[in-house]
Amino acid sequence: MNDRYPVPAGRVRVEEEYKKSRFITTLAPVSNSDEANALRSEVRAELADASHHCWAFLVGPPGSTTNVGMSDDGEPHNTAGRPMLNVLVHCGMGDVAAVVTRYWGGTKLGKGGLVRAYSGGVQRAISACGIAEKVNWVTLDVAIDYASVTGVKRLCPDFEATVLSETFGEKALFRLQLPSDSRNGIRAALTELTNGQVTFP
Numbered sequence: 216m217n218d219r220y221p222v223p224a225g226r227v228r229v230e231e232e233y234k235k236s237r238f239i240t241t242l243a244p245v246s247n248s249d250e251a252n253a254l255r256s257e258v259r260a261e262l263a264d265a266s267h268h269c270w271a272f273l274v275g276p277p278g279s280t281t282n283v284g285m286s287d288d289g290e291p292h293n294t295a296g297r298p299m300l301n302v303l304v305h306c307g308m309g310d311v312a313a314v315v316t317r318y319w320g321g322t323k324l325g326k327g328g329l330v331r332a333y334s335g336g337v338q339r340a341i342s343a344c345g346i347a348e349k350v351n352w353v354t355l356d357v358a359i360d361y362a363s364v365t366g367v368k369r370l371c372p373d374f375e376a377t378v379l380s381e382t383f384g385e386k387a388l389f390r391l392q393l394p395s396d397s398r399n400g401i402r403a404a405l406t407e408l409t410n411g412q413v414t415f416p
Contacts, residue, residue: 218350218351218394218395218396219348219349219350219351219394219396220276220277220308220309220348220349221277221307221308221309221346221347221348221349222244222308222309222310222311222346222347222348222349223242223243223244223308223310223311223341223344223345223346223347224244224344224345224346224347225243225244225344225345225347226241226242226243226244226344227241227242227243227340227343227344228240228241228242228340229242229336229339229340229343231332231335231336231339232320233324233328233331233332233335234320234322234324234328235320235321235322236317236318236319236320236322236324236332237317237318237320238315238316238317238318238332238333238336239262239265239315239316239317239318239336240313240314240315240316240336240337240339240340241254241258241313241314241315241316241340242311242312242313242337242340242341242343242344243311243312243313244310244311244312244347245272245274245310245311245312246274246310247274247282248272248274248282248284250312251270251272251274251284251312254270254272254312254314255268255270255312255314258314258316259314262316264318265316265317265318266289266317266318266319267287267288267289267290267295267315267316267317267319268288268314268315268316268317269286269287269288269290269295269296269299269314269315269316269317269333270284270285270286270288270296270299270312270313270314270315271283271284271285271286271296271297271299271300271302271303271312271313271337272284272285272300272303272311272312272313273300273303273304273309273310273311273312274309274310275309275310276309277306277307277308277309278304278305279309280304283300283303283304284300285297285299285300290317290329290333291326291329294326294329294330294333295315295329295330295333296333298330298333298334299313299315299333299334299336299337301334302334302337302338302341303337306337306338306341308341308346309349310349311341313336313337313340315332315333315336315337317332350394351394351395351396352392352393352394352395353392353393353394353395353398354379354390354391354392355376355390355391355392355393355398355401355402355415356388356389356390356391356415356416357388357389357390357391357405357413357414357415358386358387358388358389358413358414358415358416359386359387359389359405359409359412359413360386360387360409360412361383361386361387363387363408363409363412363413364387366408366409367387367389367405367408370401370404370405370408371391371393371401373401373404374393374394374397374400374401374404375393375394375397376391376392376393376397376401377391377392377393378390378391379391379392388416402415
């Protein structure tokens with residue numbers, strides 16, 4: 216499983232007129248299919264007078280196709296949802312959903328024109344959105360002798376770890392929060408630091 220990967224930094228909206236039809240693309244980060252469906256419902260309610268609300272989403276790491284969805288929403292088969300999803304699969308980001316809203320302009324665009332308009336809207340939205348990083352955070356409990364307390368705190372930044380709590384009894388107990396892909400590294404470093412005198416209760 217990918218513990219960290221690029222995701223959209225936030226929601227963006229871009230607009231284009233193509234042969235008198237107006238295309239409005241809304242792109243947002245989503246962490247599951249329910250959030251993707253909620254985005255679609257929200258856009259549909261906001262722009263209720265539009266002709267079509269085509270959509271696609273990809274939940275998971277970049278390029279993954281295990282949790283995806285798409286819809287042409289009344290446009291000719293495979294002229295909207297699939298081209299949109301294809302852009303998302305190859306955009307280098309994960310956890311992303313897009314809704315392209317079309318206001319009919321009276322001119323038929325043909326299959327190629329529709330594919331260009333819908334995929335192009337998603338590409339423009341991706342270019343406009345910033346990129347953030349999704350990180351899978353975990354907690355790690357650490358019990359050490361008092362002599363190692365300072366060393367533990369010095370190690371934390373190297374592994375992007377923060378101290379959530381400290382308890383001092385017979386041993387010094389720390390609860391750390393850190394990226395899951397740093398867990399094995401910090402355990403090894405703490406074992407070395409304390410000459411093996413560390414436990415992970």
